[in-house]
Amino acid sequence: MKIYVVRLNPDTRGCLPYSKHPTAEEYRSIHEIAPMDGFHEAVNFLPENGIVRGYLPPRHSAGMRDGEPFVLVSITAKTARIGGDEIVGIQAGCRYEGETPRRGGTRATQELDLSWHYSCPASMSMLFDQPIPGARNIVLGQHGGWVRGPTFEIKKAAQKRLIDNIGGKISAGESRKRFEKMLSKAGKGTSGVLAEELEAESTFESDVIDAFHKDLTNVRGNRHPTQKEVRSFAYERDPFVVAYALKKANGFCQECEQEGPFVSRATGLPYLEVHHLKMLKDGGSDTVDNVIALCPNCHRAMHHG
Numbered sequence: 001m002k003i004y005v006v007r008l009n010p011d012t013r014g015c016l017p018y019s020k021h022p023t024a025e026e027y028r029s030i031h032e033i034a035p036m037d038g039f040h041e042a043v044n045f046l047p048e049n050g051i052v053r054g055y056l057p058p059r060h061s062a063g064m065r066d067g068e069p070f071v072l073v074s075i076t077a078k079t080a081r082i083g084g085d086e087i088v089g090i091q092a093g094c095r096y097e098g099e100t101p102r103r104g105g106t107r108a109t110q111e112l113d114l115s116w117h118y119s120c121p122a123s124m125s126m127l128f129d130q131p132i133p134g135a136r137n138i139v140l141g142q143h144g145g146w147v148r149g150p151t152f153e154i155k156k157a158a159q160k161r162l163i164d165n166i167g168g169k170i171s172a173g174e175s176r177k178r179f180e181k182m183l184s185k186a187g188k189g190t191s192g193v194l195a196e197e198l199e200a201e202s203t204f205e206s207d208v209i210d211a212f213h214k215d216l217t218n219v220r221g222n223r224h225p226t227q228k229e230v231r232s233f234a235y236e237r238d239p240f241v242v243a244y245a246l247k248k249a250n251g252f253c254q255e256c257e258q259e260g261p262f263v264s265r266a267t268g269l270p271y272l273e274v275h276h277l278k279m280l281k282d283g284g285s286d287t288v289d290n291v292i293a294l295c296p297n298c299h300r301a302m303h304h305g
Contacts, residue, residue: 001186002070003154003162004061005139007077007146008044008088044074045089047122051265052091053100056117057150064118064151065096067239071186072118073154073166075135086131087138087166090179092124092186095239100268119266124182129175138165237286245274249293256298273299 044054056064064070071092078085099115132138136146139162146152154162163183170176251260251270260270272293278284294302
């Protein structure tokens with residue numbers, strides 16, 4: 001698991017930091033004050049349709065751009081006049097997307113040509129209710145020094161100390177549970193989290209088929225459904241193969257040749273799903289010549305039709 005720390009300037013608007021889209025005037029004011037483009041940084045924890053799209057300051061670490069998921073801990077600069085040297089939040093399952101124009105927010109913010117670099121699921125983005133003071137010592141230890149640049153990679157030997165330190169300073173019970181769950185998911189990697197969801201879906205579909213052939217006259221359901229833990233294994237898939245297939249299709253299903261049914265919030269293209277022509281469980285390869293991009297209807301037909 002790769003963990004980076006990003007050093008931001010505090011939000012100078014006098015409201016809860018990193019919580020909403022500022023107005024155009026507020027953006028311009030922050031931009032004039034903050035030497036590291038603070039108006040971008042003020043939206044790093046803002047979810048848009050279930051996805052957080054964050055901005056990275058100039059000269060961020062090149063290692064963040066290798067396509068591997070990472071954890072991002074956001075702290076404020078120690079020299080800031082207000083709200084400095086604080087850990088403001090943590091995000092897991094982050095992926096670098098390249099510099100991309102920001103489309104969300106108010107009409108005023110859309111006129112400013114803002115951009116973002118990485119995305120993560122809103123469920124794995126946690127803005128702390130109370131920022132944690134003493135960020136520099138927590139991140140670097142008593143004797144560590146910050147290298148030049150706005151981002152800093154935490155080496156594996158120091159990762160546990162950092163996570164334990166942050167977790168120990170989160171006071172609310174529910175917040176700590178969410179923090180621990182986020183880090184557990186991050187440790188499994190994207191494929192591991194996806195495997196749990198797919199395995200649960202597959203088992204549930206089998207149960208539906210069994211129920212379909214039974215008496216459904218007095219179905220009651222459950223007003224208070226319980227949760228269960230699901231563990232499984234999955235094939236490691238290359239995200240670049242998926243990205244290649246989606247870009248090549250450019251929003252048009254390669255089976256019915258129709259445009260995807262809605263715009264994907266992740267890619268900005270009409271939504272398609274990537275299908276392996278020879279399934280991985282049958283010995284198929286995870287390569288560009290074994291995948292096509294399909295609309296949801298055609299994809300389901302391939303598996304269930």
